Amino acid sequence: MKTRTIFALLLAGILVLPALAQQNSSTDQSQPAAQSQSADQASSSQSNSSNVGATGKEPLQPPAHEGFWGHLNPFARKKYVQRQTQPIRDRVNELDELTSQNSKMIKDVDSRAQQGIQLASNKANEADQHAIDAGNRANQAQQTAQQAHTRLNTVEQVVGNIDQYQPQTQTEIRFKPGQTVLSKNAKEALDEMATPLKSQHGYIIEVQGFSAGRGQAAIASSQKMAESVVRYLVLNHEIPVYRIYLVGMGNAPVQATANDTTSKPKRIIGGRVEISLMKNNLEQLAGNTSGAAPSQDQQQQPK
Secondary structure, three states: OHHHHHHHHHHHHHHHHHHHHHHHHHHHHHHHHHHHHHHHHHHHHHOOOOOOOOOOOOOOOOOOOOOOOOOOOOOOOHHHHHHHHHHHHHHHHHHHHHHHHHHHHHHHHHHHHHHHHHHHHHHHHHHHHHHHHHHHHHHHHHHHHHHHHHHHHHHHHHHHOOOOOEEEEEEEEEEOOOOOOOOHHHHHHHHHHHHHHHHOOOEEEEEEEEEOOOHHHHHHHHHHHHHHHHHHHHHHHOOOHHHEEEEEEEOOOEOOOOOOOOOOOEOOOOEEEEEEEEEOOHHHHHHHHHHHHHHHHHHHOOO
């Protein structure tokens, strides 16, 4: 009986000792913790918060007093362990949240940077395209100005020589004495000269009649022969009358040709009509104008 009582007392003592040791360690830890906290606050105020971490809080400090059992308490309860590890979990959660916020800010900054780079690239490409268009328009303007300058020089030259007619071809029609009717050979010669004139401009035809005889009779005869030539050209080839200049020369002496400067002027024997085709530069101006107009239209189309 006594043995059982002693054994029960020993067992109760063994069970009570860990509880007393835990209470002593907690009280011992609370006092040094309070003392260390006050000391830390004083030191932190003196050093102007030099030990503040990334979360804005001071680093966790190890307990100054380790208790009766040291770092490892074999009889520590669950609440005691949770109370000791709660500051660490809170600090870890704060670090995770801070890391997440930093990652989000980095992504936002990178996204804005990419948008800015893309916008700058688009603006640069647009500026390059505008520069290319401006260069093309400048080249077109320069070409147009050059063409206008060339045409102006041509017009000035043509206007300066508008009343200067140069002989092109010359045809001679002979008549028998007292005859004013055109022969077959005469008509063929006139056809050969007048056919190409239907689509031409800037020309005149000079018709001079010569006849044998004297005085007014010779002039009237040469006038009739020249009129027969003019009538044929107007009726058969539709040459405007205002382009034909008719003169009855009568028995006037025929001038020497340019190649025969030594011979003297001769008087005509029989009837004779000289038809001279003379041109100026109006036809050349019309050709240049019709050729330059399509090129200007082609330059205006790509606008």
